[in-house]
Amino acid sequence: MNVVVTGGAGFIGSNLTDDLLASGHQVRIIDNFSTGQRPFLSEASSHPNCDLFELDLFTQSECLLDVIHGTDIVVHLAANADVRFGWDHPGRDLEQNVVATHNVLEAMRTTGVRRILFSSTGSVYGEASVIPTPEDAPFPVQTSLYGASKLAAEGLLQAYAEGAGFEVTIFRFVSVMGARYTHGHVVDFVRKLRRDPSKLEILGDGSQRKSYMDVSDCIAAVTAQLDRDHRCEVFNLGVDDYCSIAESAGWICARLGVDPELVYSGGDRGWVGDNPFIFLDTAKARAAGWETHFSIREAVERTVDYLVEHPWVVDLQDAP
Amino acid sequence: MNVVVTGGAGFIGSNLTDDLLASGHQVRIIDNFSTGQRPFLSEASSHPNCDLFELDLFTQSECLLDVIHGTDIVVHLAANADVRFGWDHPGRDLEQNVVATHNVLEAMRTTGVRRILFSSTGSVYGEASVIPTPEDAPFPVQTSLYGASKLAAEGLLQAYAEGAGFEVTIFRFVSVMGARYTHGHVVDFVRKLRRDPSKLEILGDGSQRKSYMDVSDCIAAVTAQLDRDHRCEVFNLGVDDYCSIAESAGWICARLGVDPELVYSGGDRGWVGDNPFIFLDTAKARAAGWETHFSIREAVERTVDYLVEHPWVVDLQDAP
Numbered sequence: 001m002n003v004v005v006t007g008g009a010g011f012i013g014s015n016l017t018d019d020l021l022a023s024g025h026q027v028r029i030i031d032n033f034s035t036g037q038r039p040f041l042s043e044a045s046s047h048p049n050c051d052l053f054e055l056d057l058f059t060q061s062e063c064l065l066d067v068i069h070g071t072d073i074v075v076h077l078a079a080n081a082d083v084r085f086g087w088d089h090p091g092r093d094l095e096q097n098v099v100a101t102h103n104v105l106e107a108m109r110t111t112g113v114r115r116i117l118f119s120s121t122g123s124v125y126g127e128a129s130v131i132p133t134p135e136d137a138p139f140p141v142q143t144s145l146y147g148a149s150k151l152a153a154e155g156l157l158q159a160y161a162e163g164a165g166f167e168v169t170i171f172r173f174v175s176v177m178g179a180r181y182t183h184g185h186v187v188d189f190v191r192k193l194r195r196d197p198s199k200l201e202i203l204g205d206g207s208q209r210k211s212y213m214d215v216s217d218c219i220a221a222v223t224a225q226l227d228r229d230h231r232c233e234v235f236n237l238g239v240d241d242y243c244s245i246a247e248s249a250g251w252i253c254a255r256l257g258v259d260p261e262l263v264y265s266g267g268d269r270g271w272v273g274d275n276p277f278i279f280l281d282t283a284k285a286r287a288a289g290w291e292t293h294f295s296i297r298e299a300v301e302r303t304v305d306y307l308v309e310h311p312w313v314v315d316l317q318d319a320p
Numbered sequence: 321m322n323v324v325v326t327g328g329a330g331f332i333g334s335n336l337t338d339d340l341l342a343s344g345h346q347v348r349i350i351d352n353f354s355t356g357q358r359p360f361l362s363e364a365s366s367h368p369n370c371d372l373f374e375l376d377l378f379t380q381s382e383c384l385l386d387v388i389h390g391t392d393i394v395v396h397l398a399a400n401a402d403v404r405f406g407w408d409h410p411g412r413d414l415e416q417n418v419v420a421t422h423n424v425l426e427a428m429r430t431t432g433v434r435r436i437l438f439s440s441t442g443s444v445y446g447e448a449s450v451i452p453t454p455e456d457a458p459f460p461v462q463t464s465l466y467g468a469s470k471l472a473a474e475g476l477l478q479a480y481a482e483g484a485g486f487e488v489t490i491f492r493f494v495s496v497m498g499a500r501y502t503h504g505h506v507v508d509f510v511r512k513l514r515r516d517p518s519k520l521e522i523l524g525d526g527s528q529r530k531s532y533m534d535v536s537d538c539i540a541a542v543t544a545q546l547d548r549d550h551r552c553e554v555f556n557l558g559v560d561d562y563c564s565i566a567e568s569a570g571w572i573c574a575r576l577g578v579d580p581e582l583v584y585s586g587g588d589r590g591w592v593g594d595n596p597f598i599f600l601d602t603a604k605a606r607a608a609g610w611e612t613h614f615s616i617r618e619a620v621e622r623t624v625d626y627l628v629e630h631p632w633v634v635d636l637q638d639a640p
Contacts, residue, residue, distance in 0.1 A: 094418070136459050141552060159463065
């Protein structure tokens with residue numbers, strides 16, 4: 001297939017691109033390199049079946065038609081994925097996650113490309129009243145600009161499925177980890193411990209419960225949907241387990257061979273809009289044949305190993 | 321109180337403005353007059369407590385700060401309310417309902433105004449699996465650009481409640497009817513019957529079931545929330561009943577004293593994205609003390625009476 005991957009220079013996007021190329025697909029990468037990394041494309045960019053288009057989906061939507069024309073499917077991963085610092089730039093989620101998605105959908109409609117896979121998030125459930133949270137959980141209340149923007153994008157995709165004949169697959173991810181992971185608590189902890197292995201400051205009281213998934217398991221779920229026919233389907237993706245931030249900190253320290261004093265900032269959440277308990281019911285994806293191969297602890301440990309081997313990733317700025 | 325009413329020259333907005341002025345409030349109307357009507361403000365515009373600001377929330381957001389500064393609350397009603405013709409201009413809902421709402425919220429945050437009431441819609445439930453549909457119905461799937469845009473705006477408001485300390489009330493309306501109603505099936509039917517009282521063409525097979533509410537009942541629900549303290553509440557609003565389009569057509573014909581041949585276009589819905597059954601569970605609003613005073617038939621008949629008395633409204637273009 002001829003696949004467009006938006007955000008193809010990013011963490012998940014570059015892993016997906018490598019996988020698609022290895023399977024014989026043609027890939028057109030779109031990335032604005034705001035958080036995407038050129039080294040992640042070191043193999044892909046020289047592959048004969050891969051083309052790279054450096055453009056911004058919000059400001060350069062007029063360029064999208066040529067890129068999307070003649071392809072079979074768009075995997076729309078490009079996004080501002082910065083949940084924690086949303087309030088430092090309240091328009092960014094709207095521009096990069098909502099308007100950009102509209103621009104992708106309109107370019108697809110105009111060029112007759114009608115199949116799209118989309119990376120949403122478990123954050124759209126807000127503080128879920130049902131845990132583990134299924135896809136048809138009660139109507140959510142948003143708690144972050146990021147979650148609100150992803151919910152908005154989901155709604156746009158669904159409207160295009162109903163009104164423009166699109167075939168839509170929406171994935172609601174837990175946090176994804178592994179090779180090329182560039183932000184979030186594992187990167188933060190590794191960075192802090194490299195500076196001072198005797199002390200680790202942790203946001204919140206350590207009790208926040210999260211679920212993680214290795215990027216290879218995530219990619220397998222995405223590629224399994226490339227040729228599925230349906231109007232609109234939503235799949236939660238995540239491991240069948242959760243951990244506390246304190247547990248994750250323990251795994252990270254053990255993997256790094258350090259034994260720091262843990263200093264908690266206090267409170268039941270890391271920042272405003274942080275969700276103290278994310279755990280998704282993934283029965284629907286599993287019933288469709290998907291399975292995870294890495295546990296939550298293995299996902300965290302593989303991330304630590306990658307960061308130790310690629311220290312330049314740890315030096316990337318997390319904050320805006 | 322000093323109240324900003326966006327869309328204050330529109331159907332619901334002008335009725336709300338008149339009500340607020342009669343109760344002694346100060347009102348600042350914002351309207352771009354894309355669908356708002358100056359005659360609807362014939363009394364309000366000369367009232368000493370009313371100021372009118374003609375500006376567009378999408379293109380002129382820089383003007384919002386001065387209008388919102390120093391007020392107590394924003395009632396955000398301005399929207400592209402054209403569900404049926406959304407696909408003729410796929411960017412309009414995004415611009416006028418999503419980005420415009422973001423612009424209002426940012427202007428409020430900047431000026432320190434933190435209370436907002438918002439007109440959402442029962443369309444956010446898509447084709448609901450639970451009917452009558454409560455506020456915590458299963459996670460919806462959008463079926464129209466309009467519904468998607470209102471869901472997106474709801475999410476933004478909720479994120480501002482959580483992250484910026486806003487006090488948010490979201491109303492999910494069924495279709496509202498009554499004085500100054502300018503679009504939708506009652507206007508369409510009255511227009512067609514004025515041209516040819518012997519025949520009435522009806523979209524769909526007439527079986528689509530809808531719920532309506534008189535605008536005075538809607539306004540009462542809104543004004544009751546002006547001074548309520550809460551982080552974020554969502555209320556369905558509608559009558560405790562529904563009717564078929566065929567029934568409504570019968571009431572309209574009887575009120576007009578005509579007996580046309582009814583010609584159905586066929587199919588179970590009026591247009592792509594039309595929801596064949598909308599009926600909201602309004603127990604939450606009723607438990608908070610709200611009640612409706614007009615039945616669904618009375619709401620339809622009062623609309624017909626208004627249109628007969630104000631034929632210029634029927635001449636307004638419904639289609640874009």
